[in-house]
Amino acid sequence: MTQIKKAIAALFSVMMIMLSAxxxxxxxxxxxxxxxxxxxxxxxxxxxxxxxxxxLTGGTLAEIQRVNAYEDLxxxxxxxxxxxxxxxxxxxxxxxEEYDTIFVGYPIWWDEAPAMIATFLESYDLSDKTIIPFCxxxxxxxxxxxxxxxxxxxxxxxxxxxxxxxxxxxxxxxRSLGIIA
Numbered sequence: 001m002t003q004i005k006k007a008i009a010a011l012f013s014v015m016m017i018m019l020s021a022x023x024x025x026x027x028x029x030x031x032x033x034x035x036x037x038x039x040x041x042x043x044x045x046x047x048x049x050x051x052x053x054x055x056l057t058g059g060t061l062a063e064i065q066r067v068n069a070y071e072d073l074x075x076x077x078x079x080x081x082x083x084x085x086x087x088x089x090x091x092x093x094x095x096x097e098e099y100d101t102i103f104v105g106y107p108i109w110w111d112e113a114p115a116m117i118a119t120f121l122e123s124y125d126l127s128d129k130t131i132i133p134f135c136x137x138x139x140x141x142x143x144x145x146x147x148x149x150x151x152x153x154x155x156x157x158x159x160x161x162x163x164x165x166x167x168x169x170x171x172x173x174x175r176s177l178g179i180i181a
Contacts, residue, residue, distance in 0.1 A: 033099075033100035033101050033130075034059075035058065035060065035102075036059060036060050036096060037054045037060065037061050037062065038063075038091065038093075038096065038103065038104050038105070038120060039064060039104070040064040040065070040066075040105070040107070040114055040116045040117060040120075041063070041106075042073070043107070045107065045165075046105045046135070046136045046164075048167075049134060049170065050103070050134075053134070053164075056170065056180055057179055059101075060093065060099070062091050062093040063091070063092045064089055064090075064091050064116055064120050065089060065092075065116075066087050066088070066116050067088040067089060068088070077109055077110075077114060077115070078110055080114070081109065081110055081114070081115055082110075084115075084118075086118055086119040087115050088119070089116050089119045089120060091120065091123075097124050097125060099129070100129060100130060101129070101130040101132065101179075102129055102130070102131055102132070103132045103133075103134060104117060104131060104132070104133050105133075105134045105135065106133075106136075106145075107135065107136050108136070108145055108163075111144045111145070112144065113133075113145040113148055118148050118152060121148060121149065121152040122152055127156065128155060128156070128157070129156050129157070130156070131153055131156040131158050132160075132161065132177065132179075133145070133146060133149055133158075133162075134161055134164045135161070135162075135163055137165065138165075140163075142161045160173075160176075
């Protein structure tokens, strides 16, 4: 009987070690995935959310910028969205496709992501990447803007997005996705 108790105790110890190891790190950090936080920010709000995500995840920031600045934001940006335009962009990293997990941040304009986000999504092969959208908006939820991710990255693994207006929402969201412990 003592042999059985020792075997059960040893098995229990091994199980506890495995469980505690599984809870101490997120699935992404366990596999060594590279995290990129690509974002477009017009007023600085989305940039602040992107910076917080980078701080919490250890990810790399990459700013998406429109090559030609808007002369009349309201008219030009709305027309781009309505017409499905793809304005030329620059991204502050050359190796987007080397990342396994890519956060994509943007402000909500007219209930949609700015046209630069569609340009970004179409510019890279994001198949088999984990894509995590986040946005900032004074009134609109993220939901109506998500269709471009499904349309332009059908072979990516999409995780739940967040309207990141409140900095206190970001860490719990990342925990719920298993990105941080």
